Amino acid sequence: MKQPFGVILAGGQATRMGGGDKGLLSLGDDTILGHVIARLAPQVDTIALNANGDPTRFANLGLPVIGDTIDGFAGPLSGVLAGLDWAAKHGATHIVTAAADTPFFPCDLVPHLMLAAEEAGTEIALARTPDGRHPTFGLWPVTLRDDLRTALQDGLRKVVLWTDKHGCATAHFSDDAAFFNVNTPEDLTQAKAML
Known part of the structure; x- marks a missing residue:
């Protein structure tokens, strides 16, 4: 399998955070999204951001911004579909998705997903910790x-x-904290402590 493309899922409405883009909130010397990009970039061929609305708000990231193609906030699978359509246009065979609000995910996420799929003889693999599956x-x-x-x-x-x-x-993956995601102001405080 070729190196997959990376798609960061940022298409949610962030209602528990009061709306807006959670990924653009500050976390240490960067944004939450900056941490996600830094972790994903070395593991994939190239990255796109799945986000709805005005793409210019992410212009400083230098990433292609792809919106959902299914109307009405259809959830993370809609972002996966947008990513698959984008990747297909550029000749990729697979994508790996990561959530835009999860800044500490494993630096070996992609090889683990690829190995799991290869060993199981499947084309899809999802991350799991003792707490459960992480379908984004x-x-x-x-x-x-x-x-x-x-x-x-x-x-x-x-x-x-x-x-x-x-x-x-x-x-x-053994560490539940690796998939800690920032949904609320309290979560952001905790993420700053974890950093």
Whole structure:
């Protein structure tokens, strides 16, 4: 398998944070999104940001910004689909997704996902810790994008319902804190302490 493309999922509405872009909040000397990019970039071929609304607010990042192609905030799978469509146009076979509000995810996420998929003989792999699955951190094949588009148009929103239908490997990580995500002002305070 070629090195996958990376897609950072930032298409949510951040309602628990009062709206806006959580990823642009300061965390140490950078933004939350800056930490996510720094962790993902060495692991993938290239990166795009999945975000809705005016893309110019991310102009300083120098990344392509791709919006959802399914209307109505269809959840993370809509961002996965946007990423798969983008990757297909550029000749990639797979993408790896990471959430824009999870600044401490493993620096070896991508190789673990790829190995898990290879060992299980599947094309999809999701991250898992003792706390459970982390479905926004996954390896996704471009070949399934039309199937995903149909599922979303039919109203599917839950990631694992779709992944389990196609056979999904699990990449195990021991540290639950690695997938700590910033949803609330209190979480941001905790992330600053963790940093």
